[in-house]
Amino acid sequence: xxxxxxxxxxxxxxxxxxxxxxxxxxxxxxxxxxxxxxxxxxxxxxxxxxxxxxxxxxxxxxxxxxxxxxxxxxxxxxxxxxxxxxxxxxxxxxxxxxxxxxxxxxxxxxxxxxxxxxxxxxxxxxxxxxxxxxxxxxxxxxxxxxxxxxxxxxxxxxxxxxxxxxx
Numbered sequence: 589x590x591x592x593x594x595x596x597x598x599x600x601x602x603x604x605x606x607x608x609x610x611x612x613x614x615x616x617x618x619x620x621x622x623x624x625x626x627x628x629x630x631x632x633x634x635x636x637x638x639x640x641x642x643x644x645x646x647x648x649x650x651x652x653x654x655x656x657x658x659x660x661x662x663x664x665x666x667x668x669x670x671x672x673x674x675x676x677x678x679x680x681x682x683x684x685x686x687x688x689x690x691x692x693x694x695x696x697x698x699x700x701x702x703x704x705x706x707x708x709x710x711x712x713x714x715x716x717x718x719x720x721x722x723x724x725x726x727x728x729x730x731x732x733x734x735x736x737x738x739x740x741x742x743x744x745x746x747x748x749x750x751x752x753x754x755x
Contacts, residue, residue, distance in 0.1 A: 590630040590641040594648030595711065599626055602647050609653045613643060616660050642666040646717055650710025655717055658706070667723050668715040674734040685709050687733045695739060699729050702746045703753060719754040 617640040619632030630640040646656035646666045675681040703726040705718030716723045732742045
């Protein structure tokens with residue numbers, strides 16, 4: 589059995605309207621999902637539990653269920669960065685999240701498009717869903733932004749590493 593704590597405000601998303609998301613989760617992962625307060629328990633075959641754990645973490649980190657389910661459907665994985673490693677104060681965290689999101693979400697969208705990943709900025713984390721090698725390029729780009737590099741430098745990195753992207 590795998591256990592995953594998720595933020596209380598994401599429990600409703602994990603369950604879904606009338607339990608439909610929970611039901612779809614169980615069908616896709618071939619596991620049983622039990623949610624008590626903000627603790628999700630996933631029971632099934634060990635490999636299925638691991639996939640389920642990634643999906644629950646992704647939903648907990650702000651992804652909508654449809655994108656989180658792509659972890660199984662498209663053989664993707666989930667990864668995240670803790671913003672606290674790059675910020676000292678709450679103001680710093682908000683500023684850094686703004687750098688990654690960009691005006692009207694343009695920076696996030698550009699990185700997603702160039703790396704063929706999904707990115708979620710939620711709470712104190714930045715989450716990624718995609719092929720592992722694509723996530724690696726997206727993570728490095730985001731880390732550059734979090735470390736203070738200019739957007740143009742980060743975009744140049746994206747351009748130079750297009751050969752690493754699995755299409």
